[in-house]
Amino acid sequence: MLRTPLCDLLGIEVPILQAGMGVYRGLVTTPALVAAVSNAGGLGCLGGAGLLPEELRAAIRAVRALTARPFGVDLIIPTQLSAREGSRAAIRADIQARHPQHWEFAQSLFGRFGLPSGEIDLDLTWTEELTHAQARVVLEERVPVFVIALGDPGGFMPACRAAGVKVAGLVGSLGNLRRQLKAGVDFVIAQGGEAGGHTGTVGTMPLVPQVVDAAGDVPVVAAGGIADGRGVAAGLMLGAQGAWCGTAFLAAAEAQLHPVHLAQVLQGRSEEFAVSRIYTGKPARTFRNEMHKLWSAAGLEPLGMPHQKVLMEDFLHVARREGRLDLVSNPCGQAAGMLHEVRSAKMIVADMVAGAEAALRRGAAMTGGRSAA
């Protein structure tokens, strides 16, 4: 069996972690997906970033109804925010007053694509107020594993310890790692730039060994571009104790990706998934569509978070509602080039485990070790 010390730390059977993916209304990491991965022996993880606190609580309870095994919740808790509190309406007004060119760019999109102008009916804006309310739900519900992205887990550690919640920090660079180690996280996820969603510039291959060397006794999980057993085995060879995979699970039967976005994932080539700051102000890898081109051509500096997100979300909401999913952000990594079919989460995990075991055997045989049989 493919087993590492991380499995003992988390109480799982195999070191395959399904990444938290906090997209619109939690449609990707559904409770069914999270529970299926955990029931398959890995660690399923809810992406909580796109859910209001009470929606997150309901999703956590829905996972618990489907599995008795450990699972996680991932939240984006940015340290650098352009607004710590305030409603979406207040942020909209601030953009209009202080960044009129940006406002004009976003408003021009409605006419350009022949869509009626409108506003998103959601007051979720990634202010500190919201992310801390989400974190409180994770603690109150005593979720086994709490993954914190973009932020500093330090402030949450005492409460997590008291609630018996294990904490992981997602890092894309060594600078970020130091903050996580100082906070005392239980394990670190080193995410290379190939990844889908928010991502850095250092690739998985150079990032993981550097993080492993710097992390000392703290276990490291490899992420970014891992979508089959060969990638899992490669991560282990780089010194990681497991793999955190997002893109691979976008094509899971339990994920509710819109058919237009699913087709982009299954048919897209790796190079069609590109980094842009249009959607949130932070670099994020998504399917390269018309919006990437328009944003580049506009030559505007992205606003901070959550301002840039608020700037874009009204148009994206209308585009989604009117069926123009080709214009809506589809976060996905370069590993999409490896995906060609929808499988159950159970099958994805099983294939990764079998593939990793076979790759490790092949490697040993190729270098004169034991037989590949």
Ligand SMILES: Cc1cc2nc3c(=O)[nH]c(=O)nc-3n(C[C@H](O)[C@H](O)[C@H](O)COP(=O)(O)O)c2cc1C
């Ligand atoms: C659709 C999508 C949404 C994501 N949302 C989040 C998120 O809300 N929080 C987060 O920490 N990472 C998010 N990520 C990044 C994943 O957690 C993970 O690190 C990444 O998918 C790993 O690389 P891979 O896509 O190559 O497997 C997202 C990734 C994708 C593809």
